[in-house]
Amino acid sequence: MAAISPPTRRYSAPAWSSWLRTEREFEMSGWGSGYITDIAYIPGFYQAQMQSTMALAALLSGKKARLVGRHEAYHYADIGCGLGMSALIVAAANPGWQVTGLDFNPAHVAAAREMARQTGLSNISFIEADFTNFAESTACQALPEIDTVSMHGVWSWVAPAVQDGILRLLNAKLAAGGLMHVSYNVLPAWRGALGLQRLIREAGLRHGGRSDKQARAGADIAVRLAKDEAGSKFLEGMGNVLLDRIGNLPVPYLAHEFMNRHWAPCFHLDVAERFASAKMVFVGSCQMLDNFPQLSLSEGQRAILQEFDDPGMAELIKDLCMGRSLRNDVFMRGAVPMPLAQRDAALLSMTVALSKPRAECKLEFDTIGGTASLSPSYYEPVFDRLSQGPATIEELLALPDLVGRRDNPAELIGVLMGTNQAVLVPNPGAPMDRRCTALNAASVTQRGGDIGETGIGFAVPALGGGFAIPGIAAIAVLNQQAALSDETPGLVLQRPSPPTIDRWIDQLEPAADDARRGEFMTVFRKFFDEFAPVLNDLGIPC
Ligand SMILES: C[S@@+](CC[C@H](N)C(=O)[O-])C[C@H]1O[C@@H](n2cnc3c(N)ncnc32)[C@H](O)[C@@H]1O
Structure with a gap:
C-alpha cells in the first residue's frame, strides 16, 4: 500500500x-x-481483536462458534484497552452490542471516554480497573457476563499477579462458550x-x-x-x-x-496451562494460515507434528519451526465440537470481499518451508469473481472453474484471509452510518495530521469491525464521506474533481509547491483508480 x-x-x-x-x-x-x-500508548486497531476473526479461527478447528449480527444483544470486552481504539470501533460498528474497555491507566480511560463522548457512542463504557484486584471489586460484580474478550499487547507485558487477576476475572465473567483473543511475545x-x-x-x-x-x-x-x-x-x-x-x-x-519490569515472552504451552485454570482451551490462531500446517510447514515437520495428538505440542513444534514472535491465540471457555457438516455449512454461508486491488492479488506467499504457490486455475477465478464484489464461500466454490475440484470451504476461506487478500463481511450490505463516520473522523484528528503508513482503523458497519486504511487514503475517504447522510445511506459518491482534490491538498500541506502538489495529485488519482473500488465493496463509500 x-x-x-x-x-x-x-x-x-x-x-x-x-x-x-x-x-x-x-x-x-x-x-x-x-x-x-x-x-500513553499509541492508538491502534488490530483485526485479531474482532469477534469475526476469533469465531472463524474457532470454526476452522471444528469448534462451535458463529458470527454475531451487529444488532444482536452481545457483550464484548477489551482487557487492557489502552486508548480504546479497537473497542470504540467494535462499538461503532455494532450498535446492538454492549462494549466494555478496561484499563488501569486513568489517562487512557479518560482519552477513550472522551473519544466515545465526542462521537456520541452510548453502547460503550470504559472502566478504570487494575486487574490485580478488579475481579474482587463491586464494579466487576456489576459487569454483565462477557461473550467475547480481547487482550491485545497485555499478557506477556504484565506481572504474574496481574495475570492471576485476569484469570480470576475471566473465570468470573466470561460466558460458557465465550471466545477470547490473547496476543503475546513468543519463545523461542x-x-x-x-x-x-x-x-x-x-x-x-x-x-x-x-x-x-x-x-x-x-x-x-x-x-x-x-x-x-x-x-x-x-x-x-x-x-x-x-x-x-x-x-x-x-x-x-x-x-x-x-520498559516494563515484568515483560517476559512465553511458550504457548505455558500460556495454555495458565488459561486452563480459568477453564479455557486453545482453539486456533487469528493468523489464519497458522491453522493449516499443510500450508505453513514442510512435509518432514508435519510428519513429526502428526506423531502427537495434543494441540499444545503441535503449537510448540510450529513455534519452533516457524520462529513466530507474536502469537494471536483464540481460547474458548468450554469449547463444543461442531459436526463437520454443520461447520462447513456455517463457512459456506460466510461472505468475503477482497481487501486489495485485483492487480495486487498474489498466488505466492512465504512460509517457513519456502514459497508456497496457490493453484492459478483455482484461485485466479476466485480473485476475478471477488473483484466484481463480495461473494459467499458457497458462491465461490460454485464457480465453473472450481466445481469438482477441492471442495473445501475451510481451506478456501483460510487461505483468502490468511494471505490477507480478503476480509470477512459479517453484515453484507450494511451501509456506512453516522456513528462510524464520526469515529473515523475523530481517529484521523487524534493522529494530529500524522496519518502514517500503517493505516488508521476505520469502523465499518458491513465488517462489524474495522479496516485499516493507509496513508492519505484515509483523508480521501473522510472528505468523500462528508457528502453522506443517514438519509442517503446507499449514495454512490462521484469521483472528486481536480479542484476538489486541490482543496484537500491545501488542508494537508498549505505551503505545497507545484511539484509537491503534483505528487499528491498522483497519489489521490491512484487511490481512486485502484483502491477506492475495493473500499466501496467493503461498504466504505468513497
Ligand atoms: C501495550 S498496551 C496495549 C493497549 C491496547 N490493548 C492496544 O493494543 O493498543 C498494554 C495496556 O495494558 C494496561 N495495563 C497494564 N497493566 C495493567 C493492570 N495491572 N491493570 C489494568 N491494565 C493494565 C496498560 O495501561 C496498557 O494500556
Missing part, C-alpha cells in the same frame, strides 16, 4: 513525540506494578532479543526521565553497542530484526514494549 501513502511524510518519531507533548504528559508514579504509567523467537530488551530497559532507567525518553536513550545505547566494529553477541534472529527497525518505531510504542 506504500503507493497510496503520502509522498514523503513518514511514520516518524518526531511527529509521534509532538502528539505526546501536546496531548499527554504524566508524572512517573509507583502504581503500575512494574508497568509504565507515565506516557524472542530469545535472541532478551539481551536487547534488558539492555534498553537498564540503560534507559539509568538515563532517567519519562519512560519514552528512557526507551529512546536505551535504544540508542543498544544500537551503538550492536554496531560497534568489534561486534556484539547479544543479538540473534528477532534481536537483529528489531534493532534494524528500532529507529522508526514510535517512541511510546518503544516505551510500552521495552
Whole structure:
C-alpha cells in the first residue's frame, strides 16, 4: 500500500513525540506494578481483536462458534484497552452490542471516554480497573457476563499477579462458550532479543526521565553497542530484526514494549496451562494460515507434528519451526465440537470481499518451508469473481472453474484471509452510518495530521469491525464521506474533481509547491483508480 501513502511524510518519531507533548504528559508514579504509567500508548486497531476473526479461527478447528449480527444483544470486552481504539470501533460498528474497555491507566480511560463522548457512542463504557484486584471489586460484580474478550499487547507485558487477576476475572465473567483473543511475545523467537530488551530497559532507567525518553536513550545505547566494529553477541534472529527497525518505531510504542519490569515472552504451552485454570482451551490462531500446517510447514515437520495428538505440542513444534514472535491465540471457555457438516455449512454461508486491488492479488506467499504457490486455475477465478464484489464461500466454490475440484470451504476461506487478500463481511450490505463516520473522523484528528503508513482503523458497519486504511487514503475517504447522510445511506459518491482534490491538498500541506502538489495529485488519482473500488465493496463509500 506504500503507493497510496503520502509522498514523503513518514511514520516518524518526531511527529509521534509532538502528539505526546501536546496531548499527554504524566508524572512517573509507583502504581503500575512494574508497568509504565507515565506516557500513553499509541492508538491502534488490530483485526485479531474482532469477534469475526476469533469465531472463524474457532470454526476452522471444528469448534462451535458463529458470527454475531451487529444488532444482536452481545457483550464484548477489551482487557487492557489502552486508548480504546479497537473497542470504540467494535462499538461503532455494532450498535446492538454492549462494549466494555478496561484499563488501569486513568489517562487512557479518560482519552477513550472522551473519544466515545465526542462521537456520541452510548453502547460503550470504559472502566478504570487494575486487574490485580478488579475481579474482587463491586464494579466487576456489576459487569454483565462477557461473550467475547480481547487482550491485545497485555499478557506477556504484565506481572504474574496481574495475570492471576485476569484469570480470576475471566473465570468470573466470561460466558460458557465465550471466545477470547490473547496476543503475546513468543519463545523461542524472542530469545535472541532478551539481551536487547534488558539492555534498553537498564540503560534507559539509568538515563532517567519519562519512560519514552528512557526507551529512546536505551535504544540508542543498544544500537551503538550492536554496531560497534568489534561486534556484539547479544543479538540473534528477532534481536537483529528489531534493532534494524528500532529507529522508526514510535517512541511510546518503544516505551510500552521495552520498559516494563515484568515483560517476559512465553511458550504457548505455558500460556495454555495458565488459561486452563480459568477453564479455557486453545482453539486456533487469528493468523489464519497458522491453522493449516499443510500450508505453513514442510512435509518432514508435519510428519513429526502428526506423531502427537495434543494441540499444545503441535503449537510448540510450529513455534519452533516457524520462529513466530507474536502469537494471536483464540481460547474458548468450554469449547463444543461442531459436526463437520454443520461447520462447513456455517463457512459456506460466510461472505468475503477482497481487501486489495485485483492487480495486487498474489498466488505466492512465504512460509517457513519456502514459497508456497496457490493453484492459478483455482484461485485466479476466485480473485476475478471477488473483484466484481463480495461473494459467499458457497458462491465461490460454485464457480465453473472450481466445481469438482477441492471442495473445501475451510481451506478456501483460510487461505483468502490468511494471505490477507480478503476480509470477512459479517453484515453484507450494511451501509456506512453516522456513528462510524464520526469515529473515523475523530481517529484521523487524534493522529494530529500524522496519518502514517500503517493505516488508521476505520469502523465499518458491513465488517462489524474495522479496516485499516493507509496513508492519505484515509483523508480521501473522510472528505468523500462528508457528502453522506443517514438519509442517503446507499449514495454512490462521484469521483472528486481536480479542484476538489486541490482543496484537500491545501488542508494537508498549505505551503505545497507545484511539484509537491503534483505528487499528491498522483497519489489521490491512484487511490481512486485502484483502491477506492475495493473500499466501496467493503461498504466504505468513497
Ligand atoms: C501495550 S498496551 C496495549 C493497549 C491496547 N490493548 C492496544 O493494543 O493498543 C498494554 C495496556 O495494558 C494496561 N495495563 C497494564 N497493566 C495493567 C493492570 N495491572 N491493570 C489494568 N491494565 C493494565 C496498560 O495501561 C496498557 O494500556
